Amino acid sequence: MKAIVQDDYGSADTLRLEEIPMPALGDDGVLVRIEAASVNAADWHLMRADPFFLRLAGFGLFAPKRRVPGADIAGRVEAVGKNVTRFRPGDEVFGDLSAHGWGAFAEYVCTSEEALAPKPSNVSFEEAAAVPMAAVTALQALRDRGRVRAGQRVLVNGASGGVGTFAVQIAKALGAEVTGVCSAGNLDLVRSLGADHVVDYTRVDVTRSGHEYDLILDAAAYRPVSDYRRALREGGTYLFVGGTTGALLRVALLGPWSGSKAMKMHAARPNAADLVALTALIEGGRVRPVIDRCYPLSRAPEAVRYVESRRARGKVVITRSAAAGPGQ
Structure with a gap:
């Protein structure tokens, strides 16, 4: 599968698109085909290890411990482990992976069902991916x-x-x-x-x-x-x-x-219950995601660079689509 990887701390120039192995599905895992991901300020802070104490907080002292960055996803369940009870293949989901290994800037991810909730029915994958963190x-x-x-x-x-x-x-x-x-x-x-x-x-x-x-x-x-x-x-x-x-x-x-x-x-504590609460607000028309730009996965470094510029209105989204671009 294609994924954005990072082996050294630094600017968005350290991010690159590579072919990496598909994630293995364990008994407790949910394999998700990622349709969209979004970029948060946390992504560029971790990319640069800024502030420095992030290196001491388990993210890697000299290099990123987790090669594939990104927290927010929306997509479809491809497969589930035998112990998974809340989801089945074909379900549309969204979630924050930051407490479960990160890895959103990729075509697929295997994560815990605790990171996921059913996607709001009245928004696109791009809009759903803008929500979690x-x-x-x-x-x-x-x-x-x-x-x-x-x-x-x-x-x-x-x-x-x-x-x-x-x-x-x-x-x-x-x-x-x-x-x-x-x-x-x-x-x-x-x-x-x-x-x-x-x-x-x-x-x-x-x-x-x-x-x-x-x-x-x-x-x-x-x-x-x-x-x-x-x-x-x-x-x-x-x-x-x-x-x-x-x-x-x-x-x-x-x-x-x-x-x-x-x-x-205040720092967020990711959990599925709050995603469900937000889904009620979104489906009730009381909250709507605001998206500034969409980028294809191959241009994820540009997306991170734009968020780091602090000029984004709302969220910046990364999609599987090669046709996505700024303003779309």
């Missing part, structure tokens, strides 16, 4: 860490990105009043996702606007996170879900001393 991150941050309730005020910074586009919609589904922060060119997109208010960060400093929020979800933390304390209500929470390494370290240092205005980090 980003949408689960947003769902858990808002529902579990932020405990968002109806009537609360939520600010989403980086509202036009992968996590941000889902966060705006999920916060609205939870009944919040949502303010989305993005660039001028993305205001209409964020408004179309249901944001009650949209802010161009190049013109307005939301930390000095006089408005206060119950929860700030920061998916684009590139400024001192302490600034956001000014925009939190007493008892409010700031959640870091994406941004620079420096911002992450500042949250880690400031968090224990943040007092009544909590400053926290």
Whole structure:
């Protein structure tokens, strides 16, 4: 089968298309023909081992431990092991492989049934592949860490990105009043996702606007996170879900001393139950994936490079189709 492989840490130039053996199907495995995968910020961070401590966290000290990158998939079940009970050949599935060996940038993958859920019936494989890591991150941050309730005020910074586009919609589904922060060119997109208010960060400093929020979800933390304390209500929470390494370290240092205005980090915990919860929102018309571009598998390095540029609106998807291209 064809797959993107990486043998050394570095830029997207270290990614290359190769023929590799088909994955072996064990008794507990599900063999999936991957129709589409999506690129997350986690992919380029792992590609570069940035921040450095990722090397110490089990991903490989001197080189990537897992040769085939990628977490998010959507596809069809080809075969199942004898111990698998939830799926059978022909089922359409989607999932996040990050807790089960990665390997999404390929034509096939063998993974655990725990990584998968039935694909939402009203979206394409490309749209389904855009969901898992980003949408689960947003769902858990808002529902579990932020405990968002109806009537609360939520600010989403980086509202036009992968996590941000889902966060705006999920916060609205939870009944919040949502303010989305993005660039001028993305205001209409964020408004179309249901944001009650949209802010161009190049013109307005939301930390000095006089408005206060119950929860700030920061998916684009590139400024001192302490600034956001000014925009939190007493008892409010700031959640870091994406941004620079420096911002992450500042949250880690400031968090224990943040007092009544909590400053926290959040990383997704992949699980099938939350994929099922998201499927209900998608099939109910309350959440829709936003796709900026699609690339064929052979051009996966370009897809990762584009996500690393931080210019993507929503998600970037990799497909099996040789005809896929930017904007398609």
